[in-house]
């Protein structure tokens with residue numbers, strides 16, 4: 001009997017080309033409705049277009065009317081994960097304490113392992129990772145009276161701009177926003193896609209996995225709850241809340257993933273919802289499902305953008321070895337294959353009914 005089943009399984013693997021995946025040992029207790037432990041977006045990519053910003057003309061005070069001022073060109077994209085295969089930045093809004101960040105990537109869908117390319121631990125010097133915010137014009141970046149602020153290096157308190165990249169402790173005040181980029185600046189020898197101005201760096205392209213350790217303490221203010229979201233890096237290099245390539249469905253969006261977004265009162269400020277936006281439309285965790293806001297101590301989340309399987313996974317993990325430099329493809333497959341609430345981006349029906357459009361500035 002043993003050899004019969006062994007032979008059968010071997011034949012199955014040979015026929016389907018499926019490779020065994022490594023079962024992860026650090027998944028939080030699985031829950032796929034209500035308070036979620038894991039969410040899997042399938043059928044993420046597609047063929048479509050968005051309006052890429054190619055120039056920003058600031059105009060002249062006081063009217064600020066340059067006509068047109070936000071110059072955009074239709075950009076066609078297609079393929080697995082598109083447009084999330086483009087360079088991504090993660091944005092964090094306080095109140096939040098971040099303790100660790102690690103980013104693993106693979107340029108090629110057939111890579112047998114993903115390599116740590118960026119990392120940072122509280123109080124330490126970041127490696128290939130720069131903390132930025134939208135406060136350009138003073139210490140770094142640029143500002144114009146009609147075009148507003150570009151990106152800037154964030155100061156270590158995440159409350160203002162600094163002249164150079166900082167080594168913060170990781171606490172983000174209520175209402176302040178910070179985003180991460182690689183340490184490679186956009187330049188003529190390393191050009192960035194789309195328009196950029198001021199302090200502008202590259203994000204993480206193709207397949208990538210972000211591992212994050214953080215908490216989101218409660219506050220008395222229920223109008224400014226914390227959030228973590230991913231954006232096409234072009235959005236922040238132009239203007240996160242102005243001239244950018246955001247959008248949803250026609251006329252197209254260049255990609256936004258709300259990872260854990262607590263919405264202000266009258267929504268439940270302790271429920272972190274997830275939604276995904278692109279030229280295909282939008283979908284998400286829907287009514288009643290959410291990631292619990294970690295108000296009592298730190299949590300670890302893994303967020304995997306996988307070109308090979310055209311999927312995005314958001315999962316709570318119980319631990320992570322921050323010294324890990326390589327993650328095998330078979331372990332990535334193990335995470336992607338773990339039990340999760342599955343939301344197909346083939347349909348666009350699962351948004352929260354009371355969802356505002358607070359993150360979709362510039363549409």
Ligand SMILES: *[C@@H]1O[C@H](CO)[C@@H](O)[C@H](O)[C@H]1NC(C)=O
Pocket residue numbers: 105106107108115117128182203204205206
């Ligand atoms: C990972 O990202 C970095 C940019 O931070 C890039 O230089 C490198 O080529 C990428 N590695 C792979 C394997 O794609």
